[in-house]
Amino acid sequence: MRRRLIQSTLAVVLVVIAVFGVSLVVVETRTITNSAQERVESEAVRLAGIVDSRILGDEEITSEILVDQVGDDRYAVVHIPGQPPIEIGQKPSGDVIESTRRGEEGETVTVQEPRSLVTREVGRTLLIIGAVALMAVVAAVLLALRQANRLASPLTDLAETAERLGSGDPRPRHKRYGVPELDRVADVLDSSAERIARMLTAERRLAADASHQLRTPLTALSMRLEEITLTDDPATVKEEATIALAQVERLTDVVERLLTNSRDPRTGSAVTFDLDEVIQQQLAEWRPAYRQAGRAIVSSGKRHLKAVGTPGAVAQVLAALIENSLMHGGGTVALRTRVTGNQAVIEVTDEGPGVPADLGARIFERAISGRNSTGIGLAVARDLAEADGGRLEMLQAMPPVFGLFLSRTPVKKSSEDERTVR
Incomplete structure (x- = not known):
C-alpha cells in the first residue's frame, strides 16, 4: 500500500510538472526572445536619434564617439550618405537578432545582438524551472511517505486487532487515528471485541454452571442405578426406576434452566x-x-x-x-x-x-x-x-x-x- 500511494502521488506530481513545466518553458522562451528583440530595436532607435542630432549640428560622427552608446555585447553599423560605414563593436558570428532604423537625414542604423545571449538566458531559466520541479518532486515524495505511513500504520494496527480477535483475545484497544473512516473501523472492531468478550464470558459461565449444577443430579441418578443393579426384587427395581426417571426429569429441567439463564437471566x-x-x-x-x-x-x-x-x-x-x-x-x-x-x-x-x-x-x-x-x-x-x-x-x-x-x-x-x- 505504501508503494502504491507513493507511486500514485509521484505520478500526479510528474504529470502536473510536465503539463505546467512545458507550458512555462515555452512562455519563458518567447518572453526572453521578445525582450531581446525589443532591446535591440530600442537601441537602434536611440542610436539613430543621436546620429540625427549630430548631423543637424554639423558635429563629427566617429566610432569613438558612438562606442559608449552601444552595449558591450552588441554590434552596430551606421551608414551615412557620402561617408564610409561606421562600425561600433565586434561583429558577431552565427545567428543574430537584428534591428535596422532609418534616420531623418537619410542615414541607416543597424544593431545586432548574438542569439547565443538569448540561449544562455533561456538555459538559466530552464535550470531554475528544473530545480523548482526537482524540489516539488522531493516534497511530493516526502508528503507521500508521510501520508502512506499515516494510512498504512493504522491499517496494520487494525489488522493486528482483527487477528487478535480471531485468536481469542477480545480486549478492545480504544485506539483512534484521526482519520474518520479508520476511526469508524476501529469503533466497529472495539464493539465486536466487547460483544465477543461478553459471549465468551457467557459461554464459560454456562460451562462452569453446567458442570456444577449437573454433578449432583448425575450422582444421585448414578446411585439409583447402582441400587437397581444390586437388587433382584422387582418391586425395588420398579421403585428405584421410578425415582430415577423423576431424577432424569429434574436433570432435564436443570439443563433447560441453565440454557435459559445463559440467554437471559x-x-x-x-x-x-x-x-x-x-x-x-x-x-x-x-x-x-x-x-x-x-x-x-x-x-x-x-x-x-x-x-x-x-x-x-x-x-x-x-x-x-x-x-x-x-x-x-x-x-x-x-x-x-x-x-x-x-x-x-x-x-x-x-x-x-x-x-x-x-x-x-x-x-x-x-x-x-x-x-x-x-x-x-x-x-x-x-x-x-x-x-x-x-x-x-x-x-x-x-x-x-x-x-x-x-x-x-x-x-x-x-x-x-x-x-x-x-
Whole structure:
C-alpha cells in the first residue's frame, strides 16, 4: 500500500510538472526572445536619434564617439550618405537578432545582438524551472511517505486487532487515528471485541454452571442405578426406576434452566407451588449421601406453604445449599420454613464451624470458596433465586444460616411486560 500511494502521488506530481513545466518553458522562451528583440530595436532607435542630432549640428560622427552608446555585447553599423560605414563593436558570428532604423537625414542604423545571449538566458531559466520541479518532486515524495505511513500504520494496527480477535483475545484497544473512516473501523472492531468478550464470558459461565449444577443430579441418578443393579426384587427395581426417571426429569429441567439463564437471566416461568413437595424431594435425594457421611438431614417449620417461583430453580438453590453444608458443614442439616410478611422463607443450617470471617458477604461471589471447591455453587444459587424474583442471603455466619426468600403472591406484570410477552 505504501508503494502504491507513493507511486500514485509521484505520478500526479510528474504529470502536473510536465503539463505546467512545458507550458512555462515555452512562455519563458518567447518572453526572453521578445525582450531581446525589443532591446535591440530600442537601441537602434536611440542610436539613430543621436546620429540625427549630430548631423543637424554639423558635429563629427566617429566610432569613438558612438562606442559608449552601444552595449558591450552588441554590434552596430551606421551608414551615412557620402561617408564610409561606421562600425561600433565586434561583429558577431552565427545567428543574430537584428534591428535596422532609418534616420531623418537619410542615414541607416543597424544593431545586432548574438542569439547565443538569448540561449544562455533561456538555459538559466530552464535550470531554475528544473530545480523548482526537482524540489516539488522531493516534497511530493516526502508528503507521500508521510501520508502512506499515516494510512498504512493504522491499517496494520487494525489488522493486528482483527487477528487478535480471531485468536481469542477480545480486549478492545480504544485506539483512534484521526482519520474518520479508520476511526469508524476501529469503533466497529472495539464493539465486536466487547460483544465477543461478553459471549465468551457467557459461554464459560454456562460451562462452569453446567458442570456444577449437573454433578449432583448425575450422582444421585448414578446411585439409583447402582441400587437397581444390586437388587433382584422387582418391586425395588420398579421403585428405584421410578425415582430415577423423576431424577432424569429434574436433570432435564436443570439443563433447560441453565440454557435459559445463559440467554437471559431475567427469563423465568414462575408459578405458585407447594414448598413441601420441593423440600421432600430434596430430602429424599440427599439422604443417601448424608447417610454415607454419617450425618442426618431433617426439615421443620410451617407446613403447606405456597410460594411463587420456578420449582426446578428453587430445587437447584436448595440443592446448592444442602451440598454446601455436606462439603463444608458438620452435624445435622436442618431445613426450616417460616413466613415473614408476604414472603416464605426456607432456612438451611448445620452444626459446622460456619463461614470464615474473611469471606463474609463475599461468599456469594464467583470463585470465592473456603476450601478446594469451584466457588460457583452459591453464586449460581443466588442468580437462580433473583431470576425468580426472590433472594438468597446469609443470615448468620456461625453457625451458618442461609435463607431463601420467595414471594407468596404472584407479581403483577406491567403493561410494558405484557406487550413484550405478546
